[in-house]
Amino acid sequence: MHALNPNGSGAPPLATGQNGTTPHAVDAPNGLSTSAPAPQPSGSPMLTAGPLLNYKRMSNELTENPVWHGSVLIVLTPGQIQPELQLKCLGRIGPGNGDGALPTGPSDTHGTQTFRGERLYEDPTKLFFRFEIRAPFQEFEAKWEYSITPELQQQSGGAITPKHFIVPSKAQSMRILFHSCNGFSVGTDMATWQGPNLWHDVLRQHDEQPFHVMIGGGDQIYNDGVRVDGPLKQWTDVGNPHKRRNYPFGEQLRADCDDYYYKNYVDWYTTEPFRTANAQIAQLNIWDDHDIIDGFGSYTDHFMRCAVFRGIGGVAQKYYLLFQHHIAPPPSTFTTDAPKTTQAVDGTTVADPVQSKNTYVLKETHEDPSFIIGNRPGPYVEEKSRSLFCQLGARIAFLGIDARTERTRHQINYPDTYDLIFNRVNSALSANKNIKHLVLLLGVPIAYPRLQWLENIFQSPLIGPIKFLNKRFGFAGGLFNHFDGNIDLLDDLDDHYTAHQHKPERKELVLKLQELSKQHSVRVTILGGDVHLAAVGRFYSKPSLNIKPEHDFRYMPNVISSAITNKPPPAAVANLLARRNKIHHLDHETDETLLEIFDKDPGLIKKPTNGGNGVSKKTADVNHATMPSRNYAIIAESHAGGAIVSGGATNGAAPVEATGTSPANQNGKKFNPRHALHAGEENAGTTHPAASGVTKTGLCGTYGLDITLRVEITPSDKEGKTDGYGFSVPGLDASAYAGQGTNW
Template sequence: MLELHDDWDTQALYQDEVNNCNSCDEKSPIRDSGIICGPNLRLVGVNYAQNLYRASMLLVCRGVQCPEVSFIRGPSNSKQVGADTNNISRGQLTSTLFYVDNGIDFYRYTIEFPMESYEQLVKYTIDGEHKPHYRFFVPSKTSNFNVMSYSCNGFSLNVDTTKFQGSMWFDVLNKHAKTHYHVMLGGGDQIYSDGINIFCKGFKKWLAEKNAVKKYRAQLTSELRAELEQFYLNEYLEWYGYGYWKGATLQSKTTQKCFPIAMATIPSINIWDDHDIIDGFGSYSHSFQSTEVFSGVGKAAYKYYVLFQHHVSIEEKGPYLEDESWLLGHKDGDYIEEKSHSVLTRLGPTNALLGLDCRTERKLKQIISWDTYDLVFRRLEQEVAKGKIDHLMVMLGVPIAYPRMVWLESIFSSRALAPVKFLAKKGIIARGLVNSFNGDIELLDDLNDHWCARHHKKERNYLIAKLQDFGAKNGVRVTILSGDVHLSCVGRFRSKLHSHHLTSGKDEDVKKVLNEPEKDVRLMFNVISSAIVNTPPPNAMGALLQKRSGIHHFDHNTDEDMVPLFQTDVDGSNRTNFSFMNRRNWSDLIPIENVMESDYLRGLYQVSLGDYCYSGLVSGTGLQTMQGDTEHDGNKKQDVTYPVTSKGLIASIHAEKDTLNKDSATEAYAVVIPELQKKETTISHAGIKHVSPDV
């Protein structure tokens, strides 16, 4: 009989998986029968009014009957298990066959448990078989969740994957064994599907069509639709089932075996981004996006995105559309022709998550429609009315507090480049300069994707102002989580530091901003963690971003800048690009209360309630704290401290030390995020540019 407690040494269990990360052959690993993908856990939501934890498990099978899933649950700490074992329960999960695809069965298992006064460990078996990672943790009903966050979970088509011998997912599993992550947040690009350009023959033929009229008028035949769907089905089965992926060259292949293991032991909540579909989807011209074939790519990707990442089918109309955790868009997106599916749920009694779908409604000049924004902020007010929220985490696929690149955008979209683009498209010069879709400069879709792109400035400023208003009115600290850019950094909005002041009153305002950040209603961090698998950009990109990362004025009362988090490199040397770390990475956000209750976390950060901590390397000495009653004098406007408060968080970015090291060791860089200990019914946004009139 399965016992609740045993030793779980991830270093010993999964070192073989890491050692074989790049030893796969060309043959697909998908089995002919049995469980061909899963188990894959998803956190559906938490209802504290009903004291109910809700999750689901996905198993994808072929040629076998519905597997039986049994579980045992009880206190995660073996010392809390009573002699009479009354706090240990056993049972079976209820299954639903919710989709069938050419003989492949999709089973969703319902997980619903009451929250207890202690953290629970849930272990499960599938048809009587138990593996060490068939377990997950449910926090106590009074504790907020330990959160792990990641993005860009795959390689670009031409990357030489042999240069990355370790697996960041191995590091995640090692940290999880000690930290107990209750949820992992996929911030977009959970799968890289750009190979559709190569491996889907019908789509490849369409891309190669030279006659623009034929290309734009081509119909999506039933054969091509089936081929597109088969591509995405196989992509998910290989990547989610086995961690297997291949790109354009012999060196562009990998087997990240620790990724499926992580999905079986940490429940996930996901949003999607362009690579979950195809590079740049949503940021090309309306005429190109509206073609039957390219629109069909988006529809096929969406179908399998919700199947594998949300455990639902687009054909389910009841539970699919009505679950309380969904926040549906106002109307169908123009190209995918489905409503956007954002997620809103509590991640603890006083913490919440808003995962915004920034791709389904996306167009060249729109990310999310104004009507959908109205629905989002109406739901947020309803959520606050249910009970106090100390911290709201907002997932956006693309960073919103990030250096501007509008000058590059202007150059790449200039009409003066038309002759060069024509010659590149014909292959006469610089063959890789333009993309194979619509002949634009290859990097232009990435720039158009950014919130700071000229088409999105108005929408960006509207969203930031609305989040500030919501937080100030309700006393909620808002932290934004983003990915996409293949490096890590932390953007920041905060009250303006007046540098040319004539009165002592302004001096006091500056001191309050620097020394009382817990009362700053404009303080919002954008934790940017990317990529957990893909290759980072060169040092030159980090240097360019550092030069572009000065202090910007969002409005007359709000500044935005980058936190100087990476002043020390992973080897202890000083860094000049101190706000940007171009190493593979992932992040976590741990409630301060949980840090104080964990011997491991308390030893890692070495902080106490009331400490004021600098942002930076944790290493073996913990976070650096301000000594004595010292105050910031304003000379160091960026390198300031934040207080360790009972309802706050510690956000850490775990950066890879050595790509050739199979141990996949990382160094942690942390910033303390205090809760908001103040409310303001209204705050001014005077001086804001490019914004909707209702802000």
């Protein structure tokens, strides 16, 4: 550990390259300790978790020499150490094999860069180091290797071996893995749902054709056990709602929760094969409720403002920032026995001398440009929201909206946060005309069946007598949550954009996206998780407007991929949602509905089969829209050449106009928008060329995307084998609408 200089700086020296240069001199760290550093134990530190690889952003996007920026995190037991990371390019990857690399000359590899670790956080039991790394994009898809010295021993045994990751060529956009709900809800039958098996399939796909980035859509970890077998059990067991609301969150309870969240992160992030994926596929994450605790933000306001919720919000954010973003947390979090911490000052929690004792926290001197930071703290977390915007290779931009920090039952984000986000994205798209696709992460689906009728039942006076019996006698205990006494599913319904109280905000967001798409001729594809099943929703122009899909700025698919690890809902729930797959009208120009992509259940020969080879049916024969099975998604450009080609017209199969003339609806059949709206949706499912997750279909033009849902066949298979369901998204040429009004 570095000795502090008289002004409190504990900054390590700058990283140096092979030739003595400073690879990240612009990003030089400058650490300030909130107190004297923790006493150092004798002996060498041991690796507790990591290495974890993150992607941050591209720089120099508009030059001939763009640069990949990322970070690597390691977590150690305390001790005297100054780790370094060596990074070198091994050369061109072998065709179709992420593990292979062809030799290249020194002009390609740029030598070896050395980065010294920055101490992010340290207390008497744990030590976090970050390496900010950067790699110049090559003319080819390149394999990079990083190793950490001195050689660290893992607590589980053995030393850290060199790790590898793949960076696309200058002409490529990134191949994306999208996942969500990577953990287990309380009460899951672990005999049936045996661990994170689908990560085996992720690594197989990565080996066949490498992923450049993996987007975590929320619930990367489940911390709900804190109220069952953790320090919040005593609070949860308080039967009187008034006493529960007024329960203090003092320093001892905070420290106990801090220890629980830290250990839960370490346990989960060292679980294979998730651990291996974290070290070689760069993460890009946004959090959701289970990263904090189930339903956080969606309970009643007076209950959400109780001390315990505010306290665990701060503790959860601390470890979310460290493990998932590799940035230093605030020096303190909320406690009731430190009055200064109970309200934010300058957008953050005031430092608490008790929490700062024997603790070092890096004071970040700059925010990474990938963050879009809110103007003011959230209502229940005393910190500002952190949304993400960055470029994913040559032609794809990514926007991840933090929809949890500012969330209440009646809002998802502050209006001024939307202003910050859209100002940033509009500015970036205006400056960079190479961007042809915006991948938007919302966490919770936005094009999804309405469940307002179920909300009405749960909130109706008929539930009142059952609530009374539950409070007095425990009647129907499984129906109610342990926090505010409401129906347990109500917080999940309140989370949805389609919940009645969120509908105005939802509509305004979609209209903003339409305007952005039209103005910049950029296709928007939305990612959403949370609901523990797979589906594909779409917004699109009403067929009567007679707009071709490659010109339809309203066409926005919502890829719903959830969960990669958690158990799916019962088949009856998925079938009910499919029956609610109505054609909804956002406004006079925009319709929405789910695509019927599931031509058969995974592992079965065809839909009406009753199973075979140990594989069971998952859905009703009439359900082609929702799939209750663990899954993840793959997103990649559909153009085989990977080169920039001018013009917005599609190639490959001809596009199909959204006018009722789709081949699937000819021969006098009534047009059904649940079926194909364009060529990329024809034969959507297991027979679509994109179903493999590897083939570049070329179906939807130079700027189109191929999308694959990889769906688990059976949870009893520990190798996590999957079936693929594919469709393609057309690029957008909205030049015909430049300067036109919104009613196009």
